[in-house]
Amino acid sequence: MKRVAVEKKILERNDESANRIRKILKDKGVFAINIMSSPGAGKTTVVERTIDSLKNKYRISYIDGDLDTDRDASRIRELGVDVVQINTSGACHLDADMVLKALEKVSLDCDLLIIENVGNLVCPATFDIGAHKNIVILSVPEGDDKVKKYPVMFNIADVVLLNKVDLLKFLNFDVGKVKKELKDVNPKAELIQISATKGYGMRMWYSFLERLILL
């Protein structure tokens, strides 16, 4: 019997690709965000509104990870920005290799690259895709207990957008609980309450995002 020390990170290949992505983005002067949430929390609507409000000020490109369809990508394409669709063919997350491939196709003559991950609060948290900031969207109908239920995801968030706050009046949702749990899991994260469809809080989000782009 022989024993061989390996001491290797299981995702070392992914991490190498994520480092390559960071290098490419740095060389091009592109600021990239990774948008994550469960399905239906409003990722694409937030992206749509954000692009619509900022596209005259910044050049924006968009990479969309979707299991199978190109529904999200075609919604964003209508706004006139450069869109690349990644079909993960069933995979529940984007990995760095998929994003690296998409970077060959997407226009990097931009100030902001928005990467919309696959709708899932678990798997995308494990894979570094080289983005500068992680934006996690939680929506009111999902319930106020999600932060502690998915601590790995909320721990890596730089910004948490609490979406669909226009529905607070119809549902038993305690915003204070979300704030308290987020403070436990990730005190550095910024929590911004929004309604992407009604527009509430969106200006706060845009100015926060603009500050990040300009930094």
Place this chain on the structure above:
Amino acid sequence: MHEGAIAESIVDILKRVKAESSIDKVTKVRLKIGIMSGVMVDALLFALEALRTEESIIKETEFEVIETQVKAKCNLCGKIYSYNDSTDIVMLCESCGMPLDIVEGKEMEIIDIEGD
């Protein structure tokens, strides 16, 4: 179920390690998985089990998983906080009020392999 992708990465690394070593048959692999890594150990073992039929390298391999708990450190006072359950984590130092940095608990590593 991203544990399928993790299991495939493990097999890829094992193939490379085996090629570079004098081991013909991998009998045991020790993995270190942190409770904040986002990997469910049961799901990972299940995914590895499912790969056995197509990947001859792990056909008779035993997998041992060493789970690491969360250790978070205050960079101001140096105090280290430990948590056995990721849902219990509090990332603020109770004396300084400073955000803590996770120093352990996110690992996903192959520690070593045994073989003949």
